[in-house]
Amino acid sequence: MTTITTEAATIARWDDVQHALTGGGDGASCQCLWPVLTNKDWQQTTTPERTEMFREEIDAGPPPGLVAYVDGEAAGWIRIGPRTRQARLPRTRMIAAASTEPFDDESVWAVTCFVVRREHRGTGLNAELLQAAVDYARASGARLIEGYPVDTRGEKQRSNDLFHGTLGTFLAAGFEERVPLKPGRALVALDLSA
Template identity: 45%
Template sequence: MTARIEVVPAAPELWDDVQAVFGTRGGAHHCQCQRIRLGDGDWWHLSVEERAHHLREQLDAGTAGAPGLTSGALLAYVDGEPAGWVAVAPRTEFVRYRGSQVPWAGRHEDKDDGGVWAVTCFAVRAGYRKQGLMYELAAAAVAHARASGAEAVEGYPIVPGPGQEIAWGEVNVGTPGPFAAAGLTEVSRPTKRRRVMRLDL
């Protein structure tokens, strides 16, 4: 029997479901989807509770339509159970990338171009991994960016070396397959293991 998958915008009233996806330990729980958004300098010194507070504020602001900030995330349900998360928002909202090689190396991009959206982070709940949910989340993220008026959408997946296993804590940025299936194509290779993929909308 095929599982029923539904992907919806993350909202304050779904907070308990968001936390169910992040779990009570591991990378998603500790990060609260804040490291790329806040940047290492601010993120590193925050407790998990403080990171969660920032996330809750982002969900609240996005729902209220506050200018300059979107909730920037979608939540996936499998047969009614919260199972996955993906962050997608204007690229300008992700502070960590402004000083990184990703996504700028070898490209001539305007860092202040809010028309380019970025899919930056995936989380899949234990028990739902390796079932293709990242593909559903990537496709939904692209659709959400398009519906929100994005001019382009990018992803920055990681690629394993030959015979190399990637730990789940690293694969949170995604792998090329789900992005390719969602219509993105590779535009650059800023590091040995990272790719920039893009779809102009």
């Protein structure tokens, strides 16, 4: 029987974070900094610079995400944290226009990235990561969590296009679809104060 666990991404787990991110797809080059950097800053950084920036973010804390383990091996990653620490969100027009929450509110968190190693895809690991992220956000004092998933409408899509997560995964975790962002994308939210 497979055992799945999740742990907060601390500097002691740096090698595990890297293992989770480098199992195929854009995780290795992105280093999950796409949500954190403005477009200008993103364009001006290299992969080694992003890797060092990500290491510094994790070292400074609090943990910006969680690592999923399958039978003790790092297999997946999710970014979860206050929107105030994810600079791209208020600068993304469709998100800024759709969210009714103030972007300076520390109690509003966002899930902005999923990465699952190729050998663990299709096993439900994203659902496990999202549930653990909800628990982490709740324990950390979040009032509301937003997500910006892809509505696959049951169609197969490239893994690199699904880093936002899928609408079905969020809805199954209790999130409500609030507003469409554009065709195939939606803003979802989970009110933790209810």
